[in-house]
Amino acid sequence: xxxxxxxxxxxxxxxxxxxxxxxxxxxxxTILNLTDADISGVQADNTFFAFVLNSNNQVAAYAKQWTxxxxxxxxxxxxxxxxxxxxxxxTSPAVTVAPDIFGRATALVARIRVATxxxxxxxxxxxxxxxxxxxxPSTLKPVLDVEVDAGQVNVGWTKQSADGIEIxxxxxDGKGFIFLxxxxxxxxxxxxxxxxxxxxxxxxxxxxxxxxxxxxxxxxVSLPVAA
Numbered sequence: 001x002x003x004x005x006x007x008x009x010x011x012x013x014x015x016x017x018x019x020x021x022x023x024x025x026x027x028x029x030t031i032l033n034l035t036d037a038d039i040s041g042v043q044a045d046n047t048f049f050a051f052v053l054n055s056n057n058q059v060a061a062y063a064k065q066w067t068x069x070x071x072x073x074x075x076x077x078x079x080x081x082x083x084x085x086x087x088x089x090x091t092s093p094a095v096t097v098a099p100d101i102f103g104r105a106t107a108l109v110a111r112i113r114v115a116t117x118x119x120x121x122x123x124x125x126x127x128x129x130x131x132x133x134x135x136x137p138s139t140l141k142p143v144l145d146v147e148v149d150a151g152q153v154n155v156g157w158t159k160q161s162a163d164g165i166e167i168x169x170x171x172x173d174g175k176g177f178i179f180l181x182x183x184x185x186x187x188x189x190x191x192x193x194x195x196x197x198x199x200x201x202x203x204x205x206x207x208x209x210x211x212x213x214x215x216x217x218x219x220x221v222s223l224p225v226a227a
Contacts, residue, residue: 004130004131004132004161005130005159005161006109006127006128006129006130007102007105007106011053011056012053014049014102015046015049015050015053017127018042018045018046018049018101018102018105019046019050020126020127021042021046021105021126021127021128022042022043022046024125024126025038025039025042025126026039028117028122028125028126031115031117031122032112032115032117032118032122033115033116033117034112038108041104041108042105042108044095044097045097045101045104045105047093047094047095048093048095048096048097048101049101051093051094052093055088055090058088058090059088061088062085062087062088065085066085068081069081069082069083069084069085106185109126109128112126112128113128135160135161137161137162137207137209137214137215138214138215139215140160140161140162140207140214140215140216141207141215141216141217141218142157142158142165142205142206142207142215142217142218143157143158143218143219144156144157144203144204144205144218144219144221145157145221146201146203146221146223147223148194148223148225151193151194151227152189152190152191152192152194153189153190153192153194153201153203153223153225154187154188154189154190155167155183155187155188155189155190155203155205156186156187157183157186157187157188157205158186159185159186160207161209162207162208162209162214162215163184163208163209163210163211164182164183164184164207164208165182165183165184165188165205165206165207165208166179166181166182166205166206166207166208166213167180167181167182167183167188167203167204167205168180168203168204168205169190169192169201169202169203170201170202170203171192171195171199171201172199172200172201172202173199177202177204180203182208193227194225194226194227195225195226195227196226196227197226198224198225198226199224199225199226200222200223200224200225201222201223201225202220202221202222202223203220203221203223204217204218204219204220204221205217205218206218
C-alpha cells in the first residue's frame with residue numbers, strides 16, 4: 001500500500017511536525033550519524049518558524065479587527081465593535097535563519113532515511129513516514145498548472161499519494177513529446193531557455209510509485225513562450 005507524504009500541507013501542521021523533529025532528533029544523533037550543526041539547525045529553524053507563524057497569525061487577527069472596525073465606523077452596527085484595534089507588539093526574534101526552512105528539513109530527512117542506523121521505528125518517532133494511503137494508485141491522474149516565472153516555465157503539480165511524477169515536454173520543434181524529468185517535490189522548474197521566437201510548449205505527466213508509472217497521464221497543457 002502506498003503512503004501519504006509525511007510533511008503536512010498547512011502551516012500549523014508543518015510547525016507541529018518541525019517541533020516534534022526538534023524535540024526528538026537529539027536522541028538519535030549518534031545512531032543516525034548527525035552533526036551538531038544538523039541538530040542546532042533544526043532547533044533554529046523551528047524557533048524562527050514558530051516566531052514567524054505566530055506573528056503572521058497576530059497580524060491576520062489585527063487585520064480582521066480593523067475590517068470590523070472600519071465596517072462599523074462606515075455603516076454603524078454593534079457599538080461594542082467600534083473599538084479602535086490595538087496593534088500587536090513584536091519583539092525581535094531570538095534567531096533568524098535563511099529562507100527555505102522546510103527545504104532544509106526535507107533534505108535532512110532524505111539523509112536520515114539512508115543512514116546506517118535508521119529504522120522504521122525511528123521514522124515513526126520522527127514522523128518522517130507517511131500514513132497508509134487507501135487511494136487506489138490506478139485512479140491517480142496528475143493535474144498540471146504551467147506558467148512562465150522569471151524567464152522559466154514552472155510546472156505546478158500536487159503530490160497526492162505518489163512518490164513523484166514523470167514529466168514530458170513537446171517544444172513545438174517537430175520532435176514531439178520527449179522525456180523532461182522525474183520530480184519528487186512540487187513544483188518543477190523547466191530550466192530550458194525560452195526560445196527567441198514565439199512557440200507553444202506542451203507538457204504532460206504521469207505519477208510514479210516505487211519507480212513505476214501508475215494511474216493515467218495528465219491532460220496535455222499548452223503554454224505560449226518566447227524570450
